[in-house]
Ligand code: FES
């Protein structure tokens with residue numbers, strides 16, 4: 001993977017006030033995405049679900065990690081597993097979607113697996129030399145729950161996630177994130193590189209542009225600031241402003257300055273979430289290729305608040321999410337097209353885009369660790 005000029009990468013590595021954006025090739029070249037598969041997606045912790053989606057025995061959620069279809073499932077002993085959902089026979093997916101089950105039966109030739117991934121039965125395999133169903137087990141990956149988000153790592157011995165996110169967890173203390181549940185989900189087409197979405201999510205500079213009539217009057221770009229620890233894989237963008245008039249009081253324990261702000265956070269590489277005093281959102285993105293991801297935006301709420309909501313409240317929430325996302329999609333799609341133009345070069349970052357600088361350093365740490 002030598003498509004990116006080393007000088008260009010050194011410009012990304014400069015201190016924030018002297019740094020440039022990632023080179024355009026980082027976004028659209030297939031071999032860069034393939035390297036990201038190895039160095040980021042198969043190594044880092046990826047968020048795959050919320051814990052309430054898999055709270056009961058037999059609950060399962062299917063997820064396509066990049067180049068790795070998996071199922072997260074709670075087995076009969078109450079233990080959580082992240083298993084490959086590729087059948088050990090001839091590689092069909094043993095399950096799709098979400099739900100509750102007692103076992104998984106592959107639809108192709110009916111091989112049946114227990115919830116812990118062991119093979120329970122394989123019909124008409126008598127006489128096959130050396131075949132021992134007792135030795136057949138779906139490969140598994142490491143699972144960790146943090147703030148109610150379920151993470152999976154494909155690394156052999158991943159460094160526990162919670163220890164890397166201590167400072168971020170301290171910032172979230174008053175929000176009680178682990179009690180939130182998904183109450184609405186919206187899915188959007190996203191035919192552009194995953195990093196474009198992450199960058200857009202993590203800066204408020206664009207409130208003066210594409211969100212000038214929506215976010216800017218409430219959360220002005222100039223007031224936003226970034227907190228980060230250079231050596232931990234997260235970033236948080238705080239956007240002081242005004243609490244939404246008449247909104248739900250979702251988080252009653254917030255300090256006064258938290259009550260008036262919106263924050264956006266990223267756990268590198270791909271968990272994005274945001275909260276204000278009146279609501280919380282989780283952007284679930286699953287990169288598929290350099291030019292494509294699956295994108296779902298989930299609305300999160302405490303169960304007692306969700307129970308008190310009527311259809312109008314939910315419709316309003318969904319309309320607000322869709323309106324902001326439509327504005328962001330316009331610029332994300334525009335950036336995607338622009339990055340592929342032959343004259344496009346790296347750009348300069350505003351100091352109001354410090355999170356992007358931080359994310360770029362995390363990307364370089366993984367992809368080009370020798371660039372210092
Ligand atoms: S591929 Fe699954 S049973 Fe044959």
Ligand SMILES: [Fe+2]
Nearest residue numbers: 200206211328
């Ligand atoms: Fe935006």
